[in-house]
Amino acid sequence: MVHLTSVTSxxxxxxxxxxxxxxxxxxxxxxxxxxxxxxxxxxFATQELPQHEMPEGEMPKEVAYRLIRDDLSLDxxxxxxxxxxxxxxxxxxxxxxxxxxxxxxxIDYEEYPQTAEIQNRCVSMIARMFNAPTDTExxxxxxxxxVGSSEAIMLGVLSMKRRWQNKRKAExxxxxxxxxxxxxxxxxxxxxAARYFEVEERYSYCTKDRYVIDPEEAVNLVDENTIGxxxxxxxxxxxxxxxxxxxxxxxxxxxxxxxxxVDAASGGFVAPFVVPELPWDFRLQQVVSxxxxxxxxxxxxxxxxxxxxxxxxxxxxxxxxNINYLGADQASFTLNFSKGASQVIGQYYQMIRxxxxxxxxxxxxxxxxxxxxxxxxxxxxxIIMSKGGGNGLPLVAFRLDPKKGHHYDEFAVVHHLxxxxxxxxxxxxxxxxxxxxLMRVVVREDFTRSRCDSLVKDIxxxxxxxxDTDRETIDKHTEHLKKNSASHRKKHNxxxxxxxxxxxxxxxHGKTHAVC
Numbered sequence: 001m002v003h004l005t006s007v008t009s010x011x012x013x014x015x016x017x018x019x020x021x022x023x024x025x026x027x028x029x030x031x032x033x034x035x036x037x038x039x040x041x042x043x044f045a046t047q048e049l050p051q052h053e054m055p056e057g058e059m060p061k062e063v064a065y066r067l068i069r070d071d072l073s074l075d076x077x078x079x080x081x082x083x084x085x086x087x088x089x090x091x092x093x094x095x096x097x098x099x100x101x102x103x104x105x106x107i108d109y110e111e112y113p114q115t116a117e118i119q120n121r122c123v124s125m126i127a128r129m130f131n132a133p134t135d136t137e138x139x140x141x142x143x144x145x146x147v148g149s150s151e152a153i154m155l156g157v158l159s160m161k162r163r164w165q166n167k168r169k170a171e172x173x174x175x176x177x178x179x180x181x182x183x184x185x186x187x188x189x190x191x192x193a194a195r196y197f198e199v200e201e202r203y204s205y206c207t208k209d210r211y212v213i214d215p216e217e218a219v220n221l222v223d224e225n226t227i228g229x230x231x232x233x234x235x236x237x238x239x240x241x242x243x244x245x246x247x248x249x250x251x252x253x254x255x256x257x258x259x260x261x262v263d264a265a266s267g268g269f270v271a272p273f274v275v276p277e278l279p280w281d282f283r284l285q286q287v288v289s290x291x292x293x294x295x296x297x298x299x300x301x302x303x304x305x306x307x308x309x310x311x312x313x314x315x316x317x318x319x320x321x322n323i324n325y326l327g328a329d330q331a332s333f334t335l336n337f338s339k340g341a342s343q344v345i346g347q348y349y350q351m352i353r354x355x356x357x358x359x360x361x362x363x364x365x366x367x368x369x370x371x372x373x374x375x376x377x378x379x380x381x382x383i384i385m386s387k388g389g390g391n392g393l394p395l396v397a398f399r400l401d402p403k404k405g406h407h408y409d410e411f412a413v414v415h416h417l418x419x420x421x422x423x424x425x426x427x428x429x430x431x432x433x434x435x436x437x438l439m440r441v442v443v444r445e446d447f448t449r450s451r452c453d454s455l456v457k458d459i460x461x462x463x464x465x466x467x468d469t470d471r472e473t474i475d476k477h478t479e480h481l482k483k484n485s486a487s488h489r490k491k492h493n494x495x496x497x498x499x500x501x502x503x504x505x506x507x508x509h510g511k512t513h514a515v516c
Contacts, residue, residue, distance in 0.1 A: 013052040039066045076423050082441045082455070083425040085236075085266050085296040089446040094349040098301070098342035106145075106341040109330055115341045118348045119145050125351055127308045129272050130264075130281040130290050141282070142315065143308035144333060145294075145344050149265035150189040151335050152291035152307035156261045157193040159289065159309065160228040162316045163259075173224075181221045182230035183213035185237050185430040187265070190230060199227065205432035211238045211385065215246035219254065228259045228288075233280050234267030237429060237438065238386045239393030241267060241280065248284040259288040259314065265305070266393050268292030273360040274367055274390040288314040294347045297363065297393075299354075299445060304343035362445055366394035369452055370443045374398070376456045380463065385438055394443040399436065407471040410437040415481055416462035422455060 017023045035043050037060075044063050049071060078088040090098075101115070109116040123143040128134065132141035146152040161178050168175035179200035182190055194201045204217045218229055229251075231244040244262060251258055262280060264271070269292060271278055281287060287310070294304035309315045320333045354362070371388045374396045378384055381404060386397040400406050400413070410426040417424045429436040441455070466474065 008052050039063050077421060079446055079451075080421050081423040082447070083423050085293070085442050085444070086302050087295055087299050088444060090299070090301060090346065090350075091353075094346050094353070097349055098346045101342040101345050102340060104341040106339050106344060107330075107332075107337055112341065115345065119344050122344065122347050122351065123306065123308065126268075126292065126306050130268070130308060132282045132308060132310065139311040139313075141308055141310055142312065143306060145347075146291075146305040146307060146334065147336055147339060148295065148303040148305040149187075149263070149291050149293040150192075150305070152305040153189050153261075153263060153265075154193050154196070154335055155307050155333060156289045156291055157190075157197055157199065157227075159315045159319060160259055160261060161197060161199060162319055163314060164225075164227040166316060177225045178227045179223070179225050180227055180230065181218050183218075183232060183235070183242065183430075184432065185211060185235050186230060186232065186263070187236050190263070200225075202226070203431075206430040208433050208436060211235065211429070211433065212240045212242045213247075215243050215250055218247055219250040219256065219258075222251075222256055222258050226258055228261050231260055231262050231280075232267075233262055233264040233271055234393040236266070237427065237440065238397040239266070239395040240387050241271065241275075241278065241392055244280040244287065245284060248286045251286050258286065260284070260286045262287055262290045264290050265293040266296050268306075269294075269297040269299070269359065270363050270366075270393055273356070273363045282310055294343065298347060299350045299359075299362070300343055300346040302343075304347055363394070364390075366443045366445065366447070369447060369449060370394040370396055372449065373441060373443065373452050373456070376452075377459070380456075380460060386440075395440060396443070397438050397440045399438045406466075408466045408469075408474050410439050412466055412474055412478055413459070413462055414439060415478065416465060417455075417458055420458045420461075422458060424455075 030043055030046060035041060039045065039062060042060070042063055044059055044067065049067060081088070104112050104115060106112070106115060106119075122145065127141045127143055133139045134141065144155075146155065157180065160180075164178060165175045177200065178198075179202050180190075180194055181202045181204065184203040184205045191201065193199070202221045204213045204221065206212075212235060213231060222229065229247060231242045231247055233241050233244070235242070244260065247260060251260075264280075268290065271280060281290060289307060289309045291305060291307045292298065294300045294306060295302040298304070298306075315333065320331050322331055367390045370386075374384050374386070374388050377396060377398050381401055382398040383401050384396065384398050386392055386395055399410055414424045414426045424439055424441055426437060426439050429438060443452075
């Protein structure tokens with residue numbers, strides 16, 4: 001997800017100084033004999049980095065590299081970013097492979113046929129991991145790589161909508177009012193897909209005690225205009241697996257022909273190895289398509305995703321383009337076209353390097369670490385909202401116990417952790433959950449027991465500091481952080497025209513979207 005940036009006006013670009021009055025003070029430019037070829041001895045070190053317009057002149061490569069690297073040093077440290085599911089560690093060998101593939105345009109199958117073959121191998125392996133039918137040609141699963149699960153979900157929604165429209169047209173019925181049933185805790189890309197493709201959103205809302213879809217309620221929301229139901233294997237808030245089998249069985253029991261798309265963005269590379277007996281995939285009759293993010297627990301750097309369909313029946317042929325491009329005929333169903341090949345190659349490396357045994361070992365270790373962290377936090381007095389023991393993603397969602405009457409909230413806790421370098425997010429839960437606040441720690445491959453202990457120590461210290469600080473001081477500090485953060489982000493603030501929207505769950509109910 002990329003933010004929409006407002007282009008700075010000429011007046012704002014000329015702008016004032018950071019400190020009022022500095023614009024009136026003039027400084028001499030360095031003379032030719034006062035500069036050197038070193039980065040910090042060059043004239044560029046005394047100038048502001050270009051922000052609004054491309055400069056007329058050139059800059060030496062080593063200077064450009066160093067100044068941009070210095071600028072990026074203000075970013076957080078990826079390994080301490082416990083908000084994100086995205087992979088932050090890969091082995092040197094695969095990094096080398098991916099770097100060598102940077103010049104390759106993945107879409108050019110004629111020029112890079114082996115790269116295309118590697119994608120085909122990945123699709124086949126992932127489809128089998130999801131128990132796709134492979135015993136007959138008639139029901140032959142198919143899939144494609146994407147730039148992430150957002151694109152994969154868009155493709156899944158498009159195929160469900162078009163298949164529903166085709167059926168309605170054949171029956172001579174109205175096909176202008178499609179709807180999609182899902183949990184209100186869905187990732188924002190589901191809201192986008194519904195909005196972009198003109199599909200009504202129908203929500204099974206969370207409650208203060210339930211953070212996943214209610215199967216009975218979801219099925220009851222289905223009518224003749226429903227294109228499908230979204231079920232999530234690993235919600236972004238609490239990591240829970242939704243009961244796909246219960247939805248599937250209710251649809252069959254009630255003789256409702258409604259497809260299920262499983263959003264396994266986070267759980268698709270976890271559940272098959274930690275709870276292989278859990279039926280959520282193509283073993284269920286009504287599951288017609290599944291998406292998964294390779295750059296989450298698929299253990300690849302961003303961005304790569306995958307989407308698989310049970311058979312051609314669920315991917316209407318009019319959505320697939322046969323294109324003669326750069327010398328070869330290609331069947332294409334994507335929202336993007338040109339893209340790098342590196343991430344697909346990285347995915348293939350991980351799957352053959354680790355194998356099922358390697359993935360199983362990593363996912364089981366992550367599950368153990370998550371359980372260890374949850375046990376520590378529970379002893380510190382937090383309420384644990386996530387499922388342990390492999391019954392959800394390897395993450396810990398937790399909140400303060402309201403019975404203890406804290407004079408601070410979850411956002412104050414994460415502010416203190418940020419001072420120690422940790423990026424631990426705090427959220428307001430999905431609508432109808434009584435504005436519950438929670439914190440979430442995602443346990444990734446490089447989050448070891450040792451690093452977990454360091455986090456626990458800092459959480460304990462944050463609680464002690466907050467308990468010893470009066471409410472007024474905490475409120476002032478929180479307000480200061482809000483103002484400071486707003487000032488720091490002003491360069492890419494939303495254009496006033498787009499502020500105050502009321503069509504999203506955040507705009508309507510104040511839900512904040514969990515980072516993925």
